[in-house]
Amino acid sequence: MIPADQDELKNAGMYRDFILDHYKNPRNSGTIENALHKHDSNPLCGDELDVYLKIEDGTIVDIKFQGHGCAISQASMSMLTDHIKGKTVEDVINMEKKEMLDMLGIELSVSRVKCALLGFLTIKKGLVEQHGNT
Amino acid sequence: MNVDKIRADFPILQRKVKGKPLVYFDNAATSQKPKQVIDAMHDYYLNYNANVHRGVHQLSEEASQAYEQAHEKVGKLINAELEETVFTRGTTDSINMVAAGLANTVEAGDEIVVTGMEHHSNLVPWQQVAKMKNAVLKVIPLTDDGRIEERAIADTVTGKTKIVAATHMSNSLGTINNVQLMSKIAHENDALTVIDGAQSVPHFPVDVKKLDVDFLAFSAHKMLGPTGIGGLYGKKKLLEELHPASFGGGMIREVTEQDASWADLPWKFEAGTPPIAAGIGFGAAADYLLNIGMQHIHDHERKLTIKALDVLNKDTIDVYGPAADHRGGVVTFNVKGVHAHDVSSLLDDEGIAVRGGHHCNMPLMKKLGIQGSVRASFYLYNTEEELDVLNNALGKVAKVFS
Ligand SMILES: Cc1ncc(COP(=O)(O)O)c(C=O)c1O
Numbered sequence: 001m002i003p004a005d006q007d008e009l010k011n012a013g014m015y016r017d018f019i020l021d022h023y024k025n026p027r028n029s030g031t032i033e034n035a036l037h038k039h040d041s042n043p044l045c046g047d048e049l050d051v052y053l054k055i056e057d058g059t060i061v062d063i064k065f066q067g068h069g070c071a072i073s074q075a076s077m078s079m080l081t082d083h084i085k086g087k088t089v090e091d092v093i094n095m096e097k098k099e100m101l102d103m104l105g106i107e108l109s110v111s112r113v114k115c116a117l118l119g120f121l122t123i124k125k126g127l128v129e130q131h132g133n134t
Numbered sequence: 135m136n137v138d139k140i141r142a143d144f145p146i147l148q149r150k151v152k153g154k155p156l157v158y159f160d161n162a163a164t165s166q167k168p169k170q171v172i173d174a175m176h177d178y179y180l181n182y183n184a185n186v187h188r189g190v191h192q193l194s195e196e197a198s199q200a201y202e203q204a205h206e207k208v209g210k211l212i213n214a215e216l217e218e219t220v221f222t223r224g225t226t227d228s229i230n231m232v233a234a235g236l237a238n239t240v241e242a243g244d245e246i247v248v249t250g251m252e253h254h255s256n257l258v259p260w261q262q263v264a265k266m267k268n269a270v271l272k273v274i275p276l277t278d279d280g281r282i283e284e285r286a287i288a289d290t291v292t293g294k295t296k297i298v299a300a301t302h303m304s305n306s307l308g309t310i311n312n313v314q315l316m317s318k319i320a321h322e323n324d325a326l327t328v329i330d331g332a333q334s335v336p337h338f339p340v341d342v343k344k345l346d347v348d349f350l351a352f353s354a355h356k357m358l359g360p361t362g363i364g365g366l367y368g369k370k371k372l373l374e375e376l377h378p379a380s381f382g383g384g385m386i387r388e389v390t391e392q393d394a395s396w397a398d399l400p401w402k403f404e405a406g407t408p409p410i411a412a413g414i415g416f417g418a419a420a421d422y423l424l425n426i427g428m429q430h431i432h433d434h435e436r437k438l439t440i441k442a443l444d445v446l447n448k449d450t451i452d453v454y455g456p457a458a459d460h461r462g463g464v465v466t467f468n469v470k471g472v473h474a475h476d477v478s479s480l481l482d483d484e485g486i487a488v489r490g491g492h493h494c495n496m497p498l499m500k501k502l503g504i505q506g507s508v509r510a511s512f513y514l515y516n517t518e519e520e521l522d523v524l525n526n527a528l529g530k531v532a533k534v535f536s
Contacts, residue, residue, distance in 0.1 A: 014479060015534050047473075047505060068505050070473035071535075115475065 022075035038126030077119040143168040154485030162511035174418035204417025217399035224364035225332040226255040228351030233259035235376040242268035280307040302334035306493040307455035308464030338432035359419035363412040380405040435463035463512035484527040
């Protein structure tokens with residue numbers, strides 16, 4: 001059992017302004033024609049996500065996403081897509097979960113970590129399927 | 135009904151969450167447990183732990199008697215006899231048991247009827263039977279406010295219908311269905327009813343004789359009892375005919391090398407060593423509910439539901455399901471533009487436990503055109519003051535997402 005005060009600290013400000021900003025004004029929202037397309041869903045909440053990656057010479061030159069989801073999952077996607085645009089496929093395949101969670105910079109409960117990682121894992125899965133595990 | 139006195143029986147209600155007093159509004163998922171139930175289970179382990187129906191020694195006799203009495207107490211709650219009260223692992227297990235047993239009676243072209251508001255556990259087993267037997271699965275449609283009208287039942291159930299599987303009360307809309315009418319229409323068509331009582335038996339008087347249902351499934355953990363155990367009521371004649379789905383010790387009368395005969399009801403359906411402590415806890419839970427009185431519990435929840443609908447009656451909130459007259463203590467809603475999980479997280483910050491998600495009813499969510507929703511569900515220990523806490527917290531949600 002987590003003591004109440006520690007609990008409180010942990011959840012202070014999950015909904016910080018920058019998270020809400022990414023949620024309300026998502027970067028890279030939309031679709032790309034003729035791109036690598038990956039669909040995924042989170043059975044816990046019924047959230048759905050479509051990601052489109054345009055790859056040239058092993059580099060992600062453009063990325064867009066569409067979906068319904070909670071503020072945490074949508075803000076994560078918004079930040080993540082900005083973060084990996086211009087990176088190589090290999091870099092993204094090798095990216096650790098921690099990097100994603102650090103980028104969000106908020107403390108999340110176990111169940112909400114899943115929301116934060118949905119898009120990240122979808123993208124990695126899509127890239128591994130397409131390009132193999134490097 | 136003295137709610138303060140009732141609350142004192144539930145130690146967990148003293149707990150703080152995020153520094154705030156716990157407001158437990160997730161009763162449709164599972165209820166909290168009173169000391170009486172926890173103590174009854176403790177008492178078995180501490181004082182008379184033994185297997186049931188086996189030994190003739192003192193401990194085994196005490197355990198067997200307590201376990202059998204638990205069946206009687208649970209039976210009493212729904213006006214069933216001991217022979218008609220089978221202990222299972224819970225609602226899901228009960229329904230699967232009936233589905234497996236009745237599958238033999240279904241032939242190609244027969245119909246199995248469900249409703250548009252079934253929990254996955256009273257839908258998926260029937261999908262499987264229908265597939266296996268090439269039967270037709272038909273769905274009784276809902277009105278826009280999530281009710282089932284008599285005509286919809288009469289139009290869906292036909293002479294080809296073998297089974298009508300319906301929930302007594304919806305866990306996602308709160309709708310209370312007229313299962314007495316469903317049984318009447320089913321019986322006029324020589325069909326049997328399998329009623330999901332997971333949300334009804336815990337919350338209002340359910341009299342299987344009066345309702346004339348054929349089977350009724352329910353879970354202990356939603357009615358103050360432990361997890362891992364539940365009930366299956368079946369009319370005696372039907373249980374006698376129903377083939378058991380699980381075989382082994384405890385459920386047999388006589389076994390030869392090549393054959394076996396079954397024990398008397400209800401034991402015929404309880405193969406293997408049962409969860410004895412849980413069964414005894416289930417009996418204690420039934421006792422507790424009987425002492426308070428199911429009608430009192432229903433009246434209390436009704437008061438809370440009316441107030442909840444009032445609290446949620448805001449421009450920024452969509453509420454699903456019917457008016458208070460047609461529902462039990464479950465209220466499902468969305469704050470416009472805010473995901474159900476974000477609402478749940480922000481309410482959790484205020485110590486309020488609600489459920490956010492699809493409530494194990496994906497087809498219904500699809501019909502409503504939503505991904506999920508927030509559900510507040512009440513029980514005998516909830517108070518009107520807790521709804522004021524909810525009201526304030528919803529104000530905070532609106533502020534964060536404004
Ligand atoms: C209406 C309804 N049916 C069935 C179930 C399944 O109950 P259990 O998980 O205890 O088997 C639930 C609970 O989640 C329910 O609310």
